[in-house]
Amino acid sequence: MFAAPTISEEILDLKKSRHAILLAHHYQEPEIQELADVVGDSLELARKALRFEGDVIAFCGVWFMAETAKVLNPTRTVVVPDHKAGCSLVDACRVEDLREYRRRHPEHVVVSYINTSVEVKAESDILCTSRNAVKVVNSIPADKTILFLPDKNLGAWVQRETGRENMKIWQGACIVHDTFPARRLLDARAAYPEAIVVAHPECTAAVLRHADFIGSTSAIIEYCAKSLAREFIVMTESGVAWSLERAAPHATFHYVANENCNCSECPYMRMNTLEKLRDALETLEPRVELAEELMSRARLPLERMLAIG
Ligand code: 13P
Numbered sequence: 001m002f003a004a005p006t007i008s009e010e011i012l013d014l015k016k017s018r019h020a021i022l023l024a025h026h027y028q029e030p031e032i033q034e035l036a037d038v039v040g041d042s043l044e045l046a047r048k049a050l051r052f053e054g055d056v057i058a059f060c061g062v063w064f065m066a067e068t069a070k071v072l073n074p075t076r077t078v079v080v081p082d083h084k085a086g087c088s089l090v091d092a093c094r095v096e097d098l099r100e101y102r103r104r105h106p107e108h109v110v111v112s113y114i115n116t117s118v119e120v121k122a123e124s125d126i127l128c129t130s131r132n133a134v135k136v137v138n139s140i141p142a143d144k145t146i147l148f149l150p151d152k153n154l155g156a157w158v159q160r161e162t163g164r165e166n167m168k169i170w171q172g173a174c175i176v177h178d179t180f181p182a183r184r185l186l187d188a189r190a191a192y193p194e195a196i197v198v199a200h201p202e203c204t205a206a207v208l209r210h211a212d213f214i215g216s217t218s219a220i221i222e223y224c225a226k227s228l229a230r231e232f233i234v235m236t237e238s239g240v241a242w243s244l245e246r247a248a249p250h251a252t253f254h255y256v257a258n259e260n261c262n263c264s265e266c267p268y269m270r271m272n273t274l275e276k277l278r279d280a281l282e283t284l285e286p287r288v289e290l291a292e293e294l295m296s297r298a299r300l301p302l303e304r305m306l307a308i309g
């Protein structure tokens with residue numbers, strides 16, 4: 001008697017027969033991260049997508065990340081488990097509004113966070129991720145006014161880090177990081193007085209001012225892995241636990257719940273499941289399809305960012 005293959009086994013078989021790579025963001029469910037060829041933050045996954053030479057990229061993250069992979073490697077088929085896996089930051093900046101801003105301020109340099117639609121990327125001068133945003137802003141001549149979009153918290157943090165005065169900041173926010181209450185962080189610090197606080201820069205200034213380290217998802221993991229500390233309070237999406245526990249097995253991690261779901265999970269990231277991933281590899285749907293002209297306009301600001309680091 002043969003046992004029916006598990007969904008994970010089916011995915012591994014399909015990955016081989018499709019010549020596919022499975023890229024997963026740190027916020028994905030553990031069972032997805034376990035099957036992935038690469039688990040990373042948005043910058044690392046974009047770089048991996050750029051260099052991939054097989055046929056299919058199965059992108060387990062949110063839609064804008066899969067779009068980025070397609071723009072960087074347009075001849076590959078890019079599939080996602082759930083096409084509704086969006087992002088509140090993408091929704092916060094409509095391309096029409098950016099075009100209107102550009103019409104009124106043609107001299108401003110538009111720095112867009114990678115958490116934007118491909119249409120917004122195509123209207124931007126340069127992109128950034130949370131990992132390289134400070135470097136990107138520092139690369140722009142000091143006499144230029146910058147429009148930073150769409151994350152108000154990341155923008156304000158970058159402004160504090162760079163000391164840049166001539167910087168306008170769009171007022172979008174991440175529904176996960178923007179709703180971690182500083183009060184709950186202070187309660188956690190009182191409960192775990194030895195713990196080091198690590199935070200993603202999408203958190204509010206009220207949270208970030210209590211952080212010992214601020215960085216992108218992978219930067220947080222690297223910091224905890226190198227640290228001699230044994231206890232951390234983590235102000236980001238709790239999916240990061242999978243990598244944190246592997247990178248720093250000696251440490252204990254505490255997560256602070258936000259006010260939306262009383263959890264630390266991104267509802268968009270959690271739309272992806274093993275079943276949907278298996279189906280996407282089988283049917284090659286949902287897949288990212290973008291007009292060539294749109295991709296080539298979006299590629300330029302992406303490449304400018306990748307050249308900076
Ligand atoms: P990273 O750049 O750290 O992967 O962050 C992406 C994101 O969506 C955080 O909410």
Ligand code: SF4
Nearest residue numbers: 087088174175176266
């Ligand atoms: Fe977007 Fe926030 Fe989810 Fe990241 S955690 S994908 S910024 S909604």
